[in-house]
Amino acid sequence: MAEAILKEHLYPTLKKYFGYDEFRPKQEAIISNVLAKKDTLVIMPTGGGKSICYQLPALLLEGVTLVISPLIALMKDQVDGLKANGVEADFFNSSQEPEEQQEIFEKVAQGTLKLLYVAPESLSALNDILKETYISCIAIDEAHCISSWGHDFRPSYQQLGFLKRSLPNTPIIALTATADKATRQDIVEQLNIPHAQQFISSFDRANIKLEVRPAENRVAQIIRFIEKRPDESGIIYCLSRKGTENLAEKLQQKGIEASAYHAGLSHEDRSQVQEDFIFDKKKIVCATVAFGMGIDKSNVRFVIHYNMPKNIEGYYQEIGRAGRDGLPSFALLFHTYADVIQLRRFTEGASNEDLQNAKLERMKEFAEATDCRRKILLSYFGEYLEENCGNCDVCENPPKFFDGTVIAQKLLSCIARLKGTEPSGVVIDVLRGAQNQNILGKNLQQLKTYGIGSDIAWRDWQHYLTQLINQGYCEIAFHQQNALHLTQLAKKVLFEKQQVWLTRPQSVQEKKETARKTTPKKASGNSLFERLRKLRYEIAQEEDIPAYLVFNDATLKEIERERPQTDEEFKRISGVGERKLEVYGDVFMNEIRKFHKKKRKKANTHLTTYELYQQGLSVEEISKKRELAVTTIYSHIAKLYMDGKDINIHDFVSQQEIEQVQQAQQELQHPEGLKPYFEHFQEQLPYFKIRLALSVMEKEKK
Template sequence: MQITEKDLLEKLKINFGYDSFRLEQKSIIENILAKKDTLVIMPTGGGKSICFQLPSLFFEGITLVISPLIALMKDQVDSLKANGIPSTYYNSSQSSEEQQQVFDAIANKSIKLLYVAPESLPLLQNVLNQNYISCVAIDEAHCISSWGHDFRPSYKQLAFLKKTLPETPIVALTATADKATQEDILEQLAILNATRFVSSFNRENIALEVRPANDRVKQIIKFINERSGDSGIIYCLSRKATEQLASKLKQNGIDAKAYHAGLNFEERAKTQEDFIKDDTQIICATIAFGMGIDKSNVRWVIHYNMPKNIEGYYQEIGRAGRDGLPSQALLFHSYADVIQLRQFIANTGNREVQEAKLDRMKQFSEATVCRRKILLSYFGELIEENCGNCDVCKNPPKFFEGTVIAQKALSAIYRLQQKEAMGTVIDVIRGAKNAAVYDKNYQTLKTYGVGSDTSWQHWQHYIIQLINQGYCQIAFHLNNVLQLTDFSKKVLFEGEKVQLTTPVEVKKELKTILKEKNSKKSTSDTLFERLRKLRYRIAQEEDIAAYLVFSDATLKALENERPQTDNEFLAISGVGQRKLEVYGGEFMEEIKTFINEKKQGRKDTTLETFQLYKEGFTIDEIADKRNLKAQTIFSHLSKLYIEGKDVSLDEFIEADTLKLIANAKKVLKNEIALKPYFEFLGEKVPYEQIRVGLTILQKKR
């Protein structure tokens, strides 16, 4: 069968809700459908998953997806099911009965995608043949390469797949792989002739910012308070730092949780699930967190500590703004982090490569030119224009004649006989009266106190620039002492001039803060907020992540377009046929209610339903008259019933069904989500009936 572009676009809209392809998605999909091996390098949020998920709908057999993270397989499968695509996962956390159900689904070809961790592949030996498997997708493919920043030994065994399935296309996908890693991926997977698709690495919607690490916690608290209600991730170098930071944020009324490898599996899974479902807004994590998370409404990422390389930094900031809406990446930079990272890599096998990569990261952090240019050039992508969306572009550094400052700093290093680290050098320049200075009689030096009129942070800023310009250096092998270089003489004795930049102060005028506080009150009753609350309620009832109902970008489009008919709703980007059928009614009702309230003042729309119910109309008749879905009318009647209005919900449910729900309620310990009841009752009782039953039981209690 010849698959046309029209066929592809039809499936794209029905199952994913999009009207057109992004980046190179169409070419990649056509390549896979032609059964050719494929390497996809595409930025996080660029739409990698669609590249193998959409072709799976055309293949006769199953697309096997190899993913490194068991904890996220359920989330990925939930996402597919929400789009009407039958899929499942197979891993060690399942019971033997659940695993047998997976084998039955494979044998019956009743699923299109099967997610599996590389460790579980040997257990699928019986189905790893071309009768069942039509395509193999290897997600996070950089994990196979020891050149990659996230090497996983379990990925090394995947070379056998090409031998076992010679006619089956293999698709390797990753967001970050430099040229060496790309070559290694193809070699390790034995797909040397794979077609390569390398998309632009430029995520224009993410604003880049670097700040000095002074009072980090205060800065972070202020940053979060200015973005109330937004989801974010804060990356820290150590487990201890994640715990301490989460604790400080909680003390300041901010909902945050720590995530690191020291927690047990259940704790990690629960924290991750709470974040995905918007039950927790902020995660303080080590780099173990985030890979494979498709949560599209992460609005910001903060690096509490500097990452060890640009690949890691790029991948981590890419977890923000996957829906394409404006997002922020804030990095705190300090020399203490550089020193700690150098200690981490001192005893590693490929130390020289790691040190070179750390140096590039350091150069990015200390840049006085467009940061995005530096970031993209690392991946071999050059842009002519400055990005306009990084702190350097928005607030270019101001240079001044800093020769006297340079001479004071270099003289202090010389007088201290090049035996002290930066902290003590600054203390001497500023005339500090502490033990580190007095115990060694440094107060007697000529340079003691010559810079007392300048703050500690400013001196740190200036000395870092002198290091970057080569006028002095850190001797990492000698407890990080500062030493002079050959260039130092030019400044001290030969009259060479030095240009320095003024530190950029991070501050907001009081008026702006007050204005933001006032605007928060008014934004709480926007249509977007109303739709977000509705999405959260539906997600809780279905026990899925909120962004799987609709992304923030789709909610914004609904807010702007305000669709009120099925066709108008379907025209919104991110709305497919299934989502229209399942969620369209409730969202259009919320939109209509909002519009009416703005016209007439706040009005309870459920009262219209109540009036028609009292007049004796059936559920379907009320739905038809009000141009709503039956499930919306049921939710109105449930609300009215709880409020004590004269509504008899018992007429909509059999006594036996109510008993089944009451029994399930005891077993499930008063669970509020509807999906666990639906599954517990063997998927035989519809969601509307469960909602009605639980409402009756709630009222009786």
């Protein structure tokens, strides 16, 4: 049965409702498995197309697909998207009126509802419909929430094991963007689907450029970054509630519309921030990590981490919220030891403290890496790149190594003289010969290493120290106020003359240059893409849905490129299904026609001036009739004369004036532009006469 559905209905359904002609990698195999009523585990990166893996089978199976989702915002977003595609979908939660809930039950009983979204907490209210006569499939989104090994554990998910016991013949599909091997095993065990077929897609999001910068003047760097991308949406993740508010305020002071989002806000305020962001009313959100989970906003162009995340899973999931439409996007991470120390404090006393600290250590290693960042990121999830990615800061600016043995000896010797009692800041202050209260109060200026590194900047010492920690010559004793200790390896450097290779720190200026090279150009407000984007925004406002649910940016780009003029051509665009063709096709094709008409009109505007000139109208009369400036009409006259049209040029500029301009050109030694001529004639010869004279001279020269 599944094979017959696959051949006859799969691709037509994909095109009709989702607008795509082809499946992405693994999607077809996953859908076939679900249609064969087999349990399935899907590990697929954010933006990889997880939703279609259960939404499409839902349309082909009898009954309703129950979708377990952790957040109300995610449900509303998904349901809006499905309805925009012409799919019968709804969500169920405790905030709905009893009449609303009853209506949903009736739709389920009648078999008209294809997908029903619900949070785990609300499942108990669905007892009447949790029967195999109604439920065709169960999809568990963000499935990593079930596992205490996962990075976003939610106790409410742990009750979901009852679903397989209650509905043993109903296929379960569990989906997540991030799950290591231990988490995957935990998911299938707790959901009672031990034999589920596992589909693990590539974790590579090649369209996202990865960059890590030192956290020097973070706010100023972020402001510059955003100012280069004035029309783009982005999320900035901060470690604390206060951090989100402080940063949002500083951005607002610079005229950047930014909102803060954190758990301390009221439900209404959080919903408003989220809605403003989804509907493109606010471009920037400064948020704690709760923001963005499951929101399918496809046109987020950048994600910035103001602070370092606590693990690679979290980092990967958060940067995955950028570029879900496949267009070039940016992930920028600021790194400082202060974040590492703070994150260590958060884990103190936790039941899985060792595990959390080990994951934090891997995150720190990623931030401090001198190798291709994408290779490190993918290897964490068990995927290996043979070649460097070419789309991260390390690949674009590979570090140069030098013999740093003397620097290492100075640093390690200083740690030894301090007897492993002081943190990195004090070690560097001693090396640089600082005279602050801490140094003088402890009499540290008496040490032999005091001042031996005064020729090296504080930030550079920090950079070298990080490398020595990474190379295993010293370590941070977090349980002793972050004091630096030497390891056994340090003896080889101090007493056996072992060489140490280090990289020089890359300045923030150099990082800025790298960023500048890859900064996308701002789209022209007159381009077809901008006009289509404006039209999309107006439609979204009328329909009260996010703009990307009309069409995402990738679809708009294809419409701009292909410029369809018929229904058949418009339907061939990726992302255009039957309903979207029916609802939006005419209005978008009309916009394309208007753009072409205006462009042709603009391109031939000087010919319109020529027609009026031939009718005997003066320049002033043409200017009035065409509602154009007199200077513009004179520029048309110059072009028409150069193009060989029948223009009596001496009606506008005399031979004497032409000769004067010729003389001025020789005296001024062929100046650029008209201004030098204007000044040469002491502003007595108008600009239009100078332009016309130069046209005559150029034509005679040719």
